[in-house]
Amino acid sequence: MKSLSSKIMTAEEAASLIKNGEYIGISGFTLSGYPKAVPEALALRVLELRKKGEDFKVSIFSGASAGDDCDGVLARAGGIDMRMPYQSNSSLREGINKGVIRYMDQHLGSMGPMVRSGALPRPTLALIECIAVTPEGRVYLSSSGGNSVTYLECADRVILEINTIYGEEFIGLHDTFIPSLPPFTRPIPISKVDDRVGSVFIQIPPEKIAAIVYTERHDKVNPFSPPDEISKTIASHILDFIHVEHQKGRLPRGLPYQSGVGNVANAVLTEMALDSRLGKVNIYTEVIQEAVLPLLESGKLGFASGTALTLSEAAQRQVNQNISHWKNHFVLRQQEISNSPELIRRLGVISMNTALEIDLFGNVNSSHVCGSSIMNGIGGAADYARNCYLGFFMTPSLAKNGCVSTIVPLVSHCDHTDHDTMIFVTEQGVADLRGLDPISRAKLIISNCAHPDFRAELTDFLNFSIKQTRKGHLPVCLDRAFEMHLRFLQTGKMLK
Amino acid sequence: MKSLSSKIMTAEEAASLIKNGEYIGISGFTLSGYPKAVPEALALRVLELRKKGEDFKVSIFSGASAGDDCDGVLARAGGIDMRMPYQSNSSLREGINKGVIRYMDQHLGSMGPMVRSGALPRPTLALIECIAVTPEGRVYLSSSGGNSVTYLECADRVILEINTIYGEEFIGLHDTFIPSLPPFTRPIPISKVDDRVGSVFIQIPPEKIAAIVYTERHDKVNPFSPPDEISKTIASHILDFIHVEHQKGRLPRGLPYQSGVGNVANAVLTEMALDSRLGKVNIYTEVIQEAVLPLLESGKLGFASGTALTLSEAAQRQVNQNISHWKNHFVLRQQEISNSPELIRRLGVISMNTALEIDLFGNVNSSHVCGSSIMNGIGGAADYARNCYLGFFMTPSLAKNGCVSTIVPLVSHCDHTDHDTMIFVTEQGVADLRGLDPISRAKLIISNCAHPDFRAELTDFLNFSIKQTRKGHLPVCLDRAFEMHLRFLQTGKMLK
Numbered sequence: 001m002k003s004l005s006s007k008i009m010t011a012e013e014a015a016s017l018i019k020n021g022e023y024i025g026i027s028g029f030t031l032s033g034y035p036k037a038v039p040e041a042l043a044l045r046v047l048e049l050r051k052k053g054e055d056f057k058v059s060i061f062s063g064a065s066a067g068d069d070c071d072g073v074l075a076r077a078g079g080i081d082m083r084m085p086y087q088s089n090s091s092l093r094e095g096i097n098k099g100v101i102r103y104m105d106q107h108l109g110s111m112g113p114m115v116r117s118g119a120l121p122r123p124t125l126a127l128i129e130c131i132a133v134t135p136e137g138r139v140y141l142s143s144s145g146g147n148s149v150t151y152l153e154c155a156d157r158v159i160l161e162i163n164t165i166y167g168e169e170f171i172g173l174h175d176t177f178i179p180s181l182p183p184f185t186r187p188i189p190i191s192k193v194d195d196r197v198g199s200v201f202i203q204i205p206p207e208k209i210a211a212i213v214y215t216e217r218h219d220k221v222n223p224f225s226p227p228d229e230i231s232k233t234i235a236s237h238i239l240d241f242i243h244v245e246h247q248k249g250r251l252p253r254g255l256p257y258q259s260g261v262g263n264v265a266n267a268v269l270t271e272m273a274l275d276s277r278l279g280k281v282n283i284y285t286e287v288i289q290e291a292v293l294p295l296l297e298s299g300k301l302g303f304a305s306g307t308a309l310t311l312s313e314a315a316q317r318q319v320n321q322n323i324s325h326w327k328n329h330f331v332l333r334q335q336e337i338s339n340s341p342e343l344i345r346r347l348g349v350i351s352m353n354t355a356l357e358i359d360l361f362g363n364v365n366s367s368h369v370c371g372s373s374i375m376n377g378i379g380g381a382a383d384y385a386r387n388c389y390l391g392f393f394m395t396p397s398l399a400k401n402g403c404v405s406t407i408v409p410l411v412s413h414c415d416h417t418d419h420d421t422m423i424f425v426t427e428q429g430v431a432d433l434r435g436l437d438p439i440s441r442a443k444l445i446i447s448n449c450a451h452p453d454f455r456a457e458l459t460d461f462l463n464f465s466i467k468q469t470r471k472g473h474l475p476v477c478l479d480r481a482f483e484m485h486l487r488f489l490q491t492g493k494m495l496k
Numbered sequence: 497m498k499s500l501s502s503k504i505m506t507a508e509e510a511a512s513l514i515k516n517g518e519y520i521g522i523s524g525f526t527l528s529g530y531p532k533a534v535p536e537a538l539a540l541r542v543l544e545l546r547k548k549g550e551d552f553k554v555s556i557f558s559g560a561s562a563g564d565d566c567d568g569v570l571a572r573a574g575g576i577d578m579r580m581p582y583q584s585n586s587s588l589r590e591g592i593n594k595g596v597i598r599y600m601d602q603h604l605g606s607m608g609p610m611v612r613s614g615a616l617p618r619p620t621l622a623l624i625e626c627i628a629v630t631p632e633g634r635v636y637l638s639s640s641g642g643n644s645v646t647y648l649e650c651a652d653r654v655i656l657e658i659n660t661i662y663g664e665e666f667i668g669l670h671d672t673f674i675p676s677l678p679p680f681t682r683p684i685p686i687s688k689v690d691d692r693v694g695s696v697f698i699q700i701p702p703e704k705i706a707a708i709v710y711t712e713r714h715d716k717v718n719p720f721s722p723p724d725e726i727s728k729t730i731a732s733h734i735l736d737f738i739h740v741e742h743q744k745g746r747l748p749r750g751l752p753y754q755s756g757v758g759n760v761a762n763a764v765l766t767e768m769a770l771d772s773r774l775g776k777v778n779i780y781t782e783v784i785q786e787a788v789l790p791l792l793e794s795g796k797l798g799f800a801s802g803t804a805l806t807l808s809e810a811a812q813r814q815v816n817q818n819i820s821h822w823k824n825h826f827v828l829r830q831q832e833i834s835n836s837p838e839l840i841r842r843l844g845v846i847s848m849n850t851a852l853e854i855d856l857f858g859n860v861n862s863s864h865v866c867g868s869s870i871m872n873g874i875g876g877a878a879d880y881a882r883n884c885y886l887g888f889f890m891t892p893s894l895a896k897n898g899c900v901s902t903i904v905p906l907v908s909h910c911d912h913t914d915h916d917t918m919i920f921v922t923e924q925g926v927a928d929l930r931g932l933d934p935i936s937r938a939k940l941i942i943s944n945c946a947h948p949d950f951r952a953e954l955t956d957f958l959n960f961s962i963k964q965t966r967k968g969h970l971p972v973c974l975d976r977a978f979e980m981h982l983r984f985l986q987t988g989k990m991l992k
Contacts, residue, residue, distance in 0.1 A: 082933070099967035102933040107882075107915050113841075117885065118746035119918070120931045182844020182885055183748055187683030250614035252679055341837035341883060345609075348678020363910065371906075371977075372961070372968030378915055386603075386882065387837060389613065389678055410867075412974060414859065414910035419603050419874055422615070435616045437578070437598040465868070471595035472868030478908060478978040478985075481867075485974050 003135050007212045011037035014159050014211035015045050018125060020056045021081070025115070025123035025151025027130075028070065029063035029308035029335060030261060030287045031088070033144030035127045035161045037215045039070040046079035057081040061115065061123055063146020063307065063335055064108055064286075064379065065089065067220035075101065084120070085111045086377040097373045105367060105377030108286065109339025112150040116181055126155035129215075131166040137206035141174050142166055143219060143316075144308035145332045149178050149202050157210040164216045165316070169324040173309075174332045176202050188342055193256050193284045194303040196331060223312040224290040227267030230396045233427040234264050235271040238352065238392055241423065241430055243277050251390060252348070256284035258384045260353040261310070264394050266291040268352055273298050284349050286338050286380045288330060290315050296329060305331050307338040339383040351388035353381040355395045355424075358449070359411040360442035360462060361474055362418030362433050364393050370485050371412030378415045385420045397426040397451035403493040407450040409461040410481040424449050438474040439466070453495060457484065499631050503708045507533035510655050510707035511541050514621060516552045517577070521611070521619035521647025523626075524566065525559035525604075525804035525831060526757060526783045527584070529640030531623045531657045533711045535566040542575035553577040557611065557619055559642020559803065559831055560604055560782075560875065561585065563716035571597065580616070581607045582873040593869045601863060601873030604782065605835025608646040612677055622651035625711075627662040633702035636667050639715060639812075640804035641828045645674050645698050653706040660712045661812070665820040669805075670828045672698050686839055689752050689780045690799040692827060719808040720786040723763030726892045729923040730760050731767040734848065734888055737919065737926055739773050747886060748844070752780035754880045756849040757806070760890050762787040764848055769794050780845050782834050782876045784826060786811050792825060801827050803834040835879035847884035849877040851891045851920075854945070855907040856938035856958060857970055858914030858929050860889050866981050867908030874911045881916045893922040893947035899989040901950040903941060905957040906977040920945050934970040935962070949991060953980065 015038050018024065028034025042058070049056045058074075059082035065071065068089055074080050075092040078100070083092065085106035095101035106114070114120045128148050131140040141148055142163050152158060177198025179185050189197050227235065245251035257272075259265045269291035272281055280302035281295055288306035293315060295301040309332060311319060319326060337343065344351075356375060357365045364385075365371075367378050385391050393416070395406045406426070418441070424431045429448040433441050439462075446458045461483075465475035484494045511534050514520065524530025538554070545552045554570075555578035561567065564585055570576050571588040574596070579588065581602035591597035602610070610616045624644050627636040637644055638659050648654060673694025675681050685693050723731065741747035753768075755761045765787035768777055776798035777791055784802035789811060791797040805828060807815060815822060833839065840847075852871060853861045860881075861867075863874050881887050889912070891902045902922070914934070920927045925944040929937050935958075942954045957979075961971035980990045 082931075084931075096969050097967060099935070099962075099969075102936070103969060104931065104933050105915070110915075114930070118744075119886075179842075181748075182751055182842065185842040185844065186687055187685065187838075187842070189683065191682055248614075252677075255678055341841060342683075345837060346675075346678065346681040346683070348681065368970055371972040371974055372965040372970055374969035378913075382913075382915065390615075412972070413970065414913055415915075417874075417878075417910055417913065419601070419606075419878065419911075434610070435578075435580070435600065437600050439595070440598070466595075469868040471593065473592050473595075473599060473870035474864055474868055474909065476867040476908070478867055478981050481978070482974040489974075 004133065004206060004209060004212060007209050009211050009213065011041035011213050014038050014213045015041035017159065017210050018042055018058060022125055023059045023061065023121050023123040024125045024127050025147065025155055026060055026062045026066065027128040027141065027144060027146055027148045028066040029144040029146040030065050030310045031067050031221045032219045032308045032310040033129050033142045033146065034066035034070045035129045036067065036069045036217050037161055037213050038127055038159055040073050043073040043077035043079055046077040050078065063144055065376065069220055086379050088376045093374060103374065107378065107382050108335050108380035109341065109383040112147045112178065112334065112336040113181065115150050115154060122154050123151050124156050126151040126158045128152060128158065129161045129163050131170050132162060133160055133212065135206060137204045138201040139204055140171050140201050145174055145334045146307060147335060149176050149334050152202050152204050156208065158204060158208045159211045159213065160209060161213050161215050164214060165218060166320065170320065172200050173327050173330055174200055176334060178334050178336060188337065188340060190343055191346060193282045193305045193347065194331065218313045218316050221310055221312050223314065227263060227270055230427045231264045231267035232271065234394050234425050235267040237425050237430050238268055238394065239271055239275050245390065253279065254282065255348040255350050255389055256282040258285040258349045258351045260381060261287050261289060262354050264354055265352060270294060273300055284347050286335065296326060301329055303329055305333060305338065307333055307335040339380045341383060341387045344384055344387040348389035349384060351384035351391040353385060353393055355393040355406065357406050357408050357411055358393060358395065358424055359408050360445055360458060361438045362421045362441050363411045363414050364416040364421055365411040365413045366415045368413035370489055382416055382420065385416050391422045392425055393421055394425040397428050397449060404488060405451055405454040405484065405494050407445060407454065407458060408484055409458065410476055412482060412485050457496065500629065500702060500705060500708060503705050505707050505709065507537035507709050510534050510709045511537035513655065513706055514538055514554060518621055519555045519557065519617050519619040520621045520623050521643065521651055522556055522558045522562065523624040523637065523640060523642050523644045524562040525640040525642040526561050526806045527563050527717045528715045528804045528806040529625050529638045529642065530562035530566045531625045532563065532565045532713050533657055533709050534623055534655055536569050539569035539573035539575055542573040546574065559640060561872065565716055582875050584872045589870060599870065603874065603878050604831050604876035605837065605879040608643045608674065608830065608832040609677065611646050611650060618650050619647050620652050622647040622654045624648060624654065625657045625659055627666050628658060629656055629708065631702060633700045634697040635700060636697050637670050638662055641670060641830045642803060643831060645672050645830050648698050648700050652704065654700060654704045655707045655709065656705060657709050657711050660710060661714060662816065668696050669823050669826060670696055672830060674830050674832060684833065684836060684838055687842060689778045689801045689843065690827065714809045714812050717806055717808050719810065723759060723766055726923045727760045727763035728767065730890050730921050731763040733921050733926050734764055734890065735767055735771050741886065749775065750778065751844040751846050751885055752778040754781040754845045754847045756877060757783050757785060758850050760850055761848060766790060769796055780843050782831065792822060797825055799825055801829060801834065803829055803831040835876045837879060837883045840880055840883040844885035845880060847880035847887040849881060849889055851889040851902065853902050853904050853907055854889060854891065854920055855904050856941055856954060857934045858917045858937050859907045859910050860912040860917055861907040861909045862911045864909035866985055878912055878916065881912050887918040888921055889917055890921040893924050893945060900984060901947060901980065901990050903946040903950065903954060904980055905954065906972055908978060908981050953992065
């Protein structure tokens with residue numbers, strides 16, 4: 001790496017190359033593979049400049065959420081102007097909900113093409129964590145694919161964080177293919193979860209590399225906690241349902257699974273490892289999470305395709321030790337491939353995502369509490385929900401220690417419309433909405449998914465709406481649609 | 497057609513073969529190519545049975561909307577139990593909104609695969625309008641593709657209406673390709689609007705043909721009316737915007753257009769024929785409508801791919817006379833191909849659809865008036881809006897003679913979320929929402945798209961919501977979100 005050795009510098013020196021107002025495209029997806037040292041150094045620089053009365057902010061486009069040592073420190077320093085397309089950091093969330101940080105969540109599969117087409121501002125700087133770079137400009141990504149290819153391609157200048165926790169054995173995990181934009185787009189030549197169609201590295205002009213910073217740091221991911229009883233119940237409902245669909249011949253065996261992140265999703269994967277009714281499990285998802293490891297260890301994992309390998313520090317160590325063996329079971333793609341409508345539909349993915357709230361008619365809110373405060377963002381759920389072969393949205397029927405019903409008359413914010421949802425699952429049961437008209441949907445959701453404490457009020461809303469709207473196709477009494485939400489905002493409880 | 501001649505019968509005889517409770521898959525898409533004689537005869541049979549105290553209902557799956565001589569007569573006779581995935585008939589709408597007919601609107605591109613996979617009930621009878629059928633069972637479709645291949649494949653019994661208004665020259669217009677279901681799906685091998693990848697006919701086992709009925713009837717489509725001033729203004733805003741995007745280099749030239757149906761969509765196509773800034777126009781859409789003819793006549797049409805050729809009777813005669821020449825410019829596909837996410841994204845479609853109402857944050861309602869009464873359905877708009885290269889939603893800023901603002905604080909029903917919308921256009925102007933956070937979106941929509949009569953109230957809602965939710969990421973004051981709708985329901989006017 002002779003010709004690049006002059007670019008090696010400290011994180012502070014690299015951070016000093018960043019310009020006020022710049023759009024930065026960073027690596028990272030769901031707390032994995034994001035840059036760590038330069039964002040921290042940049043946050044310190046922002047704070048120092050602020051002391052001198054200078055304002056300094058950057059806009060950050062990522063794959064998805066980054067760790068606290070990136071999103072958190074920069075948000076707390078007041079260094080972020082605009083952020084897209086997903087986040088999950090408490091400090092960043094606070095800044096967004098106070099109106100201090102501009103934010104737009106976006107389908108994760110659309111972000112890369114929107115940047116390349118010019119629909120969104122072009123990042124002028126790419127800040128990318130990697131395992132290695134060669135003098136010819138071959139960049140080997142670390143634990144996530146994200147939109148790194150797009151940002152490396154678009155940016156004039158590149159800062160690389162070479163993270164030495166990854167050995168050379170880690171090389172080969174990625175498949176960095178992205179399609180050309182229209183009018184030059186061709187079919188994406190992937191027809192199986194383990195098809196490899198691109199390169200294991202990204203080729204960039206070496207002269208674009210402005211700085212190389214060495215780090216030795218794990219992704220900041222909370223330790224994996226075993227599923228609670230409610231999550232286990234939801235998981236068993238889902239696996240039972242899949243089993244019956246197999247038996248009915250409505251669901252071909254061997255279709256790959258997508259799983260969102262969080263406790264319930266973890267529970268499903270954990271239960272899968274124990275379910276003797278399932279054969280080999282293939283995964284076509286965004287985030288290959290810790291709960292996939294038991295599948296791998298039990299010999300049940302066929303192949304897992306994702307855009308991120310998101311693991312606790314202990315699991316990162318475990319995987320890095322076994323990577324030369326385990327990488328035969330994994331591929332990390334760019335997120336526009338992991339979340340491609342074309343591929344999700346072609347592969348026939350079985351999709352499982354978490355809902356924040358669900359309404360009587362089949363709409364799902366996955367992002368905004370009481371319609372206004374962002375939690376994280378829509379993420380990639382809609383890429384899968386719209387295009388999957390069979391789709392589940394799952395949530396415990398109660399939240400906030402029982403004060404909130406996750407089944408509501410009308411969602412306070414709509415991320416997935418009734419046309420994009422098929423099966424709802426809570427610990428109460430399963431509602432299969434396929435082919436049902438709105439009133440039948442509502443009755444089924446109340447009886448099968450809502451918590452008993454809330455069934456009477458939900459039924460009352462439905463009956464009142466049917467009367468008030470003189471039936472109507474989809475009876476929603478608008479002046480009472482948010483009564484439960486408003487009661488919660490006023491009293492802290494949805495229950496009367 | 498010797499071996500089939502025994503199957504030729506009257507519409508009444510064919511209708512008598514239909515069973516009570518049966519699911520029927522019919523041809524037809526947006527008033528074109530639907531069966532006419534058998535539905536009318538069935539409606540009469542239903543009425544006669546009712547007189548005898550017998551109930552008789554069928555469920556109807558189609559491509560999209562059928563004419564009054566199909567959807568209308570059957571709805572008025574009380575002969576429809578369940579209807580999917582789209583309709584636009586006043587009698588049918590009335591039955592749905594009274595709760596007498598079960599209805600679920602569905603993305604038009606998803607309906608076929610959902611039937612084949614078993615997610616929806618399998619039609620046992622296919623009732624298909626065609627031009628011809630051969631003794632070997634080759635069926636040549638008429639003026640629409642729809643889901644006819646799926647229904648012919650799934651059904652045990654087939655009734656064909658051979659419509660003799662189409663000459664043999666009409667043969668060759670269709671490309672009947674549909675992909676296999678997972679796990680056997682391969683890339684759809686279409687990369688240009690004029691690629692043909694299937695057959696011009698559908699092969700079915702001739703023994704499935706239960707009846708053949710001859711007809712000589714045009715599709716019932718209202719005559720084309722020239723665009724009004726408001727539609728023309730919206731059209732010129734869109735074409736100006738496209739011109740600027742071309743100039744900025746953000747929009748490659750030659751990308752194909754999709755256009756919804758209705759006055760505004762017609763105006764856009766009409767104005768395109770007159771716009772000297774545009775070169776050849778390619779179309780990749782659902783409905784090739786009458787306004788495409790001026791493009792063809794002026795030599796401006798490159799190629800048009802659709803699933804339906806929807807024309808007034810006069811235009812049907814004109815096209816039928818010229819079909820041997822004009823069919824070089826047209827192809828009719830199955831709707832899961834015209835509306836395929838894979839292909840819409842690959843081809844880089846510029847999408848233009850009509851909204852019923854638009855809210856401050858970028859959500860669109862295209863189906864339900866005041867959240868409850870169905871107008872038509874979501875149709876194929878979402879297939880395009882989610883996957884297009886550049887997407888417009890357009891509407892006059894006022895409806896119901898100025899009593900209703902189509903820009904509202906919060907949509908009363910959400911068909912397209914803020915993640916799926918890019919550019920809003922009314923006669924007032926254009927709001928380009930790409931990359932904007934919610935509050936910036938709201939301000940731009942109010943200033944550029946809302947009618948001046950409603951700007952003060954919309955601004956007041958926004959400011960109040962920002963205050964009440966202590967900013968919030970997407971400030972929606974839930975107890976005032978539907979004030980304008982409720983005022984309309986009470987007084988017939990949204991204006992105070």
